[in-house]
Amino acid sequence: MPRRLNAEAAEDRPERLPAPEMVRIGLREAIMAGDILPGTQLRQDEIAARFGTSRIPVREALRELAVEGIVELLPNRGAVVKAFTVEEIVEILEIRIGLETRALRLAIPNMAQEDIEAAAEILRSYDDEPRPERWSQMNWQFHSVLYRPCNMSRMLSLIERNWAQCSRVAQLQVSLAAGKENPNREHWAILEACAAGAVDKAAALLEQHIVNTQKSLSARMRRFSG
Structure with missing residues (x-):
């Protein structure tokens, strides 16, 4: 132990x-x-x-x-x-799309300026963080700040449990596959849409953000298995 x-x-x-x-x-x-x-x-x-x-x-x-x-x-x-296969991680990311886009839609109308500023502070730290092992934690912090204003405890619990299914080792693989620059650029775009109250745009950007992570992970695994 x-x-x-x-x-x-x-x-x-x-x-x-x-x-x-x-x-x-x-x-x-x-x-x-x-x-x-x-x-x-x-x-x-x-x-x-x-x-x-x-x-x-x-x-x-x-x-x-x-x-x-x-x-x-x-x-x-x-x-x-539990040790996860790449297919299982892709499925966990698929579940994220369903849960998190709905949570974001419910959260945006309740967001205060303090929520936007808290999320922006996380992204600024993310921009400056060179260690891949820290990216997944900061990624979770950013997303959880966005979803919290939905005020639905059961939904938030389901989202957290879905994230928790991937251990740090699996999360590191996702971070290495996606990199930092493109995902964080997408984070800033999602946050900008949230700040503008653009619910449909923010949800669409979030879905594409998770889909891009799936594609990056699959491509990385193909390279290493080929």
């Missing part, structure tokens, strides 16, 4: 969470951060010791993570961090 896997992140919240939720959040964040790699077996006794719980909440947390598609429950191996 990685050194960073512990209960601190889950406990650093206004109210202490139930043990299964604490374990689920801690494991999910460690997987997303790349501290637990795809294919890693998640041993219940080690996790329970790390979080100071019994194995019962660990089993419950692993079942929930399996429902989210982050963990696989395999015969004779138990829980394993």
Whole structure:
């Protein structure tokens, strides 16, 4: 188990969470951060010791993570961090189109200038960031700021869970495939449409932005497999 896997992140919240939720959040964040790699077996006794719980909440947390598609429950191996194929990542991106274009349409009428400025600040940092391993995190921060004003907690949760299905390793592959300059140019265009209240244009730009990522990823995988 990685050194960073512990209960601190889950406990650093206004109210202490139930043990299964604490374990689920801690494991999910460690997987997303790349501290637990795809294919890693998640041993219940080690996790329970790390979080100071019994194995019962660990089993419950692993079942929930399996429902989210982050963990696989395999015969004779138990829980394993899911490794995604390129086809599965493309499908996750397809799901993004449906969920996120709808969220953006609902969010734009509720956006305040502070939302636009927060998104712009993220993009300025993104422009200056040379490390590919940081791009996926900044990409998520930008998109989540845009969708938050839709004020639909279930939809936002579904969007976040869809993003979370890809581990940091898979996200890095997407970032390397798409690069930074073209995606961030597209981000600025989406933000400009949001600031202008152009709902249809912003949604169309967002859809094309995700489609372009799919194409870049597929092209990268063809190059490396050829």
